[in-house]
Amino acid sequence: MITFDHVTKLYRPGVGLDDVCVKIDKGEFVFLVGPSGAGKSTFVKLLLKDLTPDSGNIQVGDYHVNKLSNRMVPKYRRKIGTVFQDFKLLPKKTAYENVAFAMEVLHKPSRQIRKQVPQILSLVGISDKADKYPHELAGGEQQRVAIARAIVNNPQVLIADEPTGNLDPATAWGIMDLLDQINLRGTTVIMVTHAKEIVNKMDRRIIAIDKGRVIHDSKEYYAGPMGGDEE
Amino acid sequence: MIGSLFYNIKQAFVQIFRNRGMSAASIFSILAMLLILGLVFIIIVNVNLFSEIVKQDYDQVEVFIKDGATQAEIDECIETLKAKPGVTNVTFRSQEDALAIMKERWGESGYLLDSLGENPLPASIMIEVDSLDNASSVASAAGKFEIIEDVQYYKETVDKLTKITHFLQIACMIIMAFLVVVSVVVVSNTIKLTVMARSDEIHIMRYVGANNWFIRGPFMVEGIVIGLIASAIASGAICLIYKKLVETIGDQVFAIVSSPLISVQYMTVNLTIIFVALGCSIGAWGSIVSMRKYLKA
Ligand SMILES: Nc1ncnc2c1ncn2[C@@H]1O[C@H](COP(=O)(O)OP(=O)(O)OP(=O)(O)O)[C@@H](O)[C@H]1O
Ligand SMILES: [Mg+2]
Numbered sequence: 001m002i003t004f005d006h007v008t009k010l011y012r013p014g015v016g017l018d019d020v021c022v023k024i025d026k027g028e029f030v031f032l033v034g035p036s037g038a039g040k041s042t043f044v045k046l047l048l049k050d051l052t053p054d055s056g057n058i059q060v061g062d063y064h065v066n067k068l069s070n071r072m073v074p075k076y077r078r079k080i081g082t083v084f085q086d087f088k089l090l091p092k093k094t095a096y097e098n099v100a101f102a103m104e105v106l107h108k109p110s111r112q113i114r115k116q117v118p119q120i121l122s123l124v125g126i127s128d129k130a131d132k133y134p135h136e137l138a139g140g141e142q143q144r145v146a147i148a149r150a151i152v153n154n155p156q157v158l159i160a161d162e163p164t165g166n167l168d169p170a171t172a173w174g175i176m177d178l179l180d181q182i183n184l185r186g187t188t189v190i191m192v193t194h195a196k197e198i199v200n201k202m203d204r205r206i207i208a209i210d211k212g213r214v215i216h217d218s219k220e221y222y223a224g225p226m227g228g229d230e231e
Numbered sequence: 232m233i234g235s236l237f238y239n240i241k242q243a244f245v246q247i248f249r250n251r252g253m254s255a256a257s258i259f260s261i262l263a264m265l266l267i268l269g270l271v272f273i274i275i276v277n278v279n280l281f282s283e284i285v286k287q288d289y290d291q292v293e294v295f296i297k298d299g300a301t302q303a304e305i306d307e308c309i310e311t312l313k314a315k316p317g318v319t320n321v322t323f324r325s326q327e328d329a330l331a332i333m334k335e336r337w338g339e340s341g342y343l344l345d346s347l348g349e350n351p352l353p354a355s356i357m358i359e360v361d362s363l364d365n366a367s368s369v370a371s372a373a374g375k376f377e378i379i380e381d382v383q384y385y386k387e388t389v390d391k392l393t394k395i396t397h398f399l400q401i402a403c404m405i406i407m408a409f410l411v412v413v414s415v416v417v418v419s420n421t422i423k424l425t426v427m428a429r430s431d432e433i434h435i436m437r438y439v440g441a442n443n444w445f446i447r448g449p450f451m452v453e454g455i456v457i458g459l460i461a462s463a464i465a466s467g468a469i470c471l472i473y474k475k476l477v478e479t480i481g482d483q484v485f486a487i488v489s490s491p492l493i494s495v496q497y498m499t500v501n502l503t504i505i506f507v508a509l510g511c512s513i514g515a516w517g518s519i520v521s522m523r524k525y526l527k528a
Contacts, residue, residue: 048438070443070527078440088435105441149439 001026001188002047002157007056009042010212017042018212019056024190026156029183031199032192034209035225040192043209044161047190048082049073061156078106081150081158081187085165087142089134095145096121096130102149116152124148124178140171144178151182158182160191164198172198196226236452243453246425247460253421254457260417261461261513262468264410265506269469271403272502273476275396276493282392285385290360292370292384293324295353300378305356308376312358315372317365324355338482353380411513418457418517422450426521433525443526450518458514462506469506470499 002024010016017039024030032040045051046058049065058065063076089098096117103113121127124144126137134142143163150158160179164172176198183189193199199206200221208216208224216222247254296305305323313321324332329352334341358373360366366384374382426433429449436446474495481492 074437074440074442076440077438082438088431088438090432090435101435102439105436105439105445107445153439 003059005057007053009053029189029204031206033226038209039212079156081155083146083150083160083163085162087146094131099148120148120152139167157188239449239452243456250424257418257421257457258461260414265465278396292358292366293355294373294379295355295381297380304378317360320359322357326350326354414513415517419521422518422521451515454514454518455511458510462510465506466503473498
């Protein structure tokens with residue numbers, strides 16, 4: 001599904017990603033861990049074609065990501081849902097409108113939007129908050145809206161860059177359950193995190209990066225540098 | 232779709248008002264460019280019309296006859312000229328004919344000529360040629376006659392006019408190209424303010440896979456609204472200017488060169504079309520430029 005083949009992207013020597021080889025299968029749930037500045041977000045940006053590697057190949061499904069033309073990037077991005085630490089919700093739109101927006105952008109028919117958005121909102125557990133604006137929602141609820149928006153167009157891959165970074169542990173576990181559920185529906189999930197406790201309890205594949213290199217890739221307990229328990 | 236268009240137009244006005252300093256600069260920049268274009272256009276179109284009329288009416292050479300030439304000398308001259316290649320018709324114009332023609336041409340001011348004591352106009356021979364290109368050889372042949380005082384034909388005038396119009400057109404294009412670029416830069420800087428204010432939204436749209444034209448949409452609407460405001464002002468201004476111009480000097484121009492100015496209506500309609508097209512393009516182009524950084528993958 002996702003292949004990084006000797007991918008290098010260096011901002012300056014030793015900073016960025018250095019000769020990374022990773023293969024992620026369809027339907028997997030992968031944690032991406034490592035200390036701050038290790039290159040995790042760089043990995044995510046390369047995957048989203050926010051950045052282009054200096055060398056190496058990235059393949060996602062049928063897409064040769066490095067070779068995508070500017071024009072093809074939007075089409076490619078529709079295959080991938082993204083969630084960020086800071087939620088990135090539109091402040092002037094309600095929860096419902098934020099999710100609907102992701103469908104409007106793709107010119108989905110309004111009948112389909114009216115049907116699908118409530119379904120997704122109930123899947124992420126905030127049906128009752130549909131008409132609230134982001135500033136009226138708690139952090140965990142905002143992140144649920146963001147996740148709803150990320151999955152409403154049925155992406156094959158969900159990428160979450162520190163989705164629990166701004167949340168307290170209890171709320172974070174709620175989000176983890178949700179991501180787990182989404183993964184069970186067949187979506188490949190890649191989650192960047194510093195949360196040791198979550199990583200080690202979930203019993204999933206763990207890819208650890210340090211100074212731009214992969215230093216650990218297995219389901220084993222990981223005790224290496226991760227950059228603090230929660231952030 | 233229509234609803235979102237109205238929404239975008241409303242938002243465009245809100246943004247234009249919010250960044251009114253920069254918006255005014257953009258509008259002013261486009262406006263200045265359009266007005267210069269308009270003035271040059273007015274000149275070019277009128278000069279073109281004038282040279283067309285001159286070409287049609289003056290496919291002839293006029294040779295003026297010295298006072299005191301005898302009828303025999305004149306007849307001899309006429310016969311020789313008739314035989315020249317390219318000459319289609321030769322007519323004699325007496326002093327009285329010349330005065331009558333001038334009176335007619337001066338129109339309402341014609342009465343001024345009545346106060347002249349003696350008729351100062353010379354008699355002349357009009358030689359019609361099949362094309363202005365034959366005019367020079369005919370003119371030099373006519374000039375050889377003793378009785379001929381002066382030879383006048385319009386080839387040189389027409390050539391000069393054509394040259395001037397060409398020069399004007401080229402100069403105008405260079406100035407325009409420069410002004411268009413300046414306007415695009417100013418507009419793009421204005422819209423950049425909106426782009427920055429909405430950069431989160433742009434990022435989100437990009438992450439959910441909106442294509443670039445969809446993302447540009449609202450910003451292009453803003454650019455086009457700026458362009459439309461500028462072209463509306465420019466159209467109104469140029470219409471007034473030209474109307475005034477025709478009112479004040481139209482008759483004089485006609486008296487001097489016997490060519491009317493292009494009608495106000497024709498000028499306004501055409502300039503408005505040009506202004507709107509150009510204003511919108513500059514606005515749209517400016518907004519595309521302003522987003523380039525945000526939309527490259
Ligand atoms: N555009 C850039 N130009 C130069 N250096 C950059 C750029 N983006 C990131 N870096 C540097 O590259 C390194 C890796 O950054 P990256 O964002 O991938 O780290 P990270 O693993 O996500 O860290 P964190 O856990 O703090 O989010 C950092 O040292 C960062 O300062
Ligand atoms: Mg990061």
